[in-house]
Amino acid sequence: MPIRTASARWQGNLTEGSGTIRTGKGGLEGNYSFKSRFEEGEGTNPEELIGAAHAGCFSMAFSKGLADAGFPPDSVETTAKVHLDKTDAGFTVTRVDLETVGQVPGIDEAEFLKLAEGAKANCPISRLLSPGAEITLTAQLG
Missing domain, CATH: 2.20.25 (N-terminal domain of TfIIb)
Structure with missing residues (x-):
């Protein structure tokens, strides 16, 4: 690799x-x-880049999981909200909220949610972040 x-x-x-x-x-x-x-100034920051990496990784992993289960998606769109908080140890990424919407023909909501949780647990960026940050997921069919 x-x-x-x-x-x-x-x-x-x-x-x-x-x-x-x-x-x-x-x-x-x-x-x-x-x-x-x-603050809210112009430009990017490391936390946005972590969010972009996580959203991209999750979307790919979820698309693969859906296709492997027999439900190839038309699209998966994910937003990652990265929380940078001041803790006793200093500024820390404490949580990432993933919000995803999938256009997936033929799938029911229960299967969709199960596969979304699997992607959350298994995408490489989730595995990297989860020991130190909480990862939440909101998933809905579009």
Whole structure:
């Protein structure tokens, strides 16, 4: 399996500085700052990138699980809300709320929800995050 790479460059101090985050092959690149991370400023932040990775990983895993169960999806759309909270240990990602909507012909809701939970438990990014962060899931058929 290939090794995936990303990089970041930060210039200046914590509150006044700024930086750039880039994926290895340049598919994503964005500016970040104290304001984009801890307030509502322009730019991206590491937590959004974790959310994007988790939403993408979950959507692929869920699509595979659906297809393997005989229900190839028309689409799976997932949003990940990453909670960065101040704890006794410092700022910590404490929870990720996954919200997914699937367009899946022929499946009933119970099977859909079961397969969604399986994808939540087994996608590689969930496995990475779950020892330290709670992962919630809201799944609905579209």
